Structure formats: structure tokens, C-alpha cells
Amino acid sequence: MTATTAQTLLTLFILLVFLGFLIWALKTGQFKNIESPKHDMLDEQDDESAPPRRKVP
Incomplete structure (x- = not known):
């Protein structure tokens, strides 16, 4: 099978x-x-404007 002109142009467009x-x-x-x-993300301090965390029993 040979590539058509449209296939070649589409491939070049995607590559570019x-x-x-x-x-x-x-x-x-x-x-x-x-x-x-x-x-x-791990080093950030807790933000006071953030909602309080729910305590898990």
C-alpha cells in the first residue's frame, strides 16, 4: 500500500x-x-482561610 498525498500532508501537519x-x-x-x-505541595504551611478539617473518629 502506498500513502496518498492527503495522508502524507496530514502526517506532516501533525508532525509540525x-x-x-x-x-x-x-x-x-x-x-x-x-x-x-x-x-x-508538602512544604506549604496551612492556610488560615482554608476551611477547618473534619476530625475522623
């Missing part, structure tokens, strides 16, 4: 969109310091 998002993510720093958010 993927590469565009990858380049955007690299330029805006989306992949920098991906480990800290999970640690920051």
Missing part, C-alpha cells in the same frame, strides 16, 4: 503541530524544574 508545541514548551520553560511542585 507537535514540533511547534515542543519548541514552545522548551522556550517558555515548561520542562524546567519539574520535580519541585510535588515537594512544594
Whole structure:
């Protein structure tokens, strides 16, 4: 089976969109310091504006 022109163009379009998002993510720093958010969540202090926690018996 051979690929038609439409299949080839669709494949190239999808590849270009993927590469565009990858380049955007690299330029805006989306992949920098991906480990800290999970640690920051554990280090946060209790917020006084948060509703009180229900005590479990």
C-alpha cells in the first residue's frame, strides 16, 4: 500500500503541530524544574482561610 498525498500532508501537519508545541514548551520553560511542585505541595504551611478539617473518629 502506498500513502496518498492527503495522508502524507496530514502526517506532516501533525508532525509540525507537535514540533511547534515542543519548541514552545522548551522556550517558555515548561520542562524546567519539574520535580519541585510535588515537594512544594508538602512544604506549604496551612492556610488560615482554608476551611477547618473534619476530625475522623
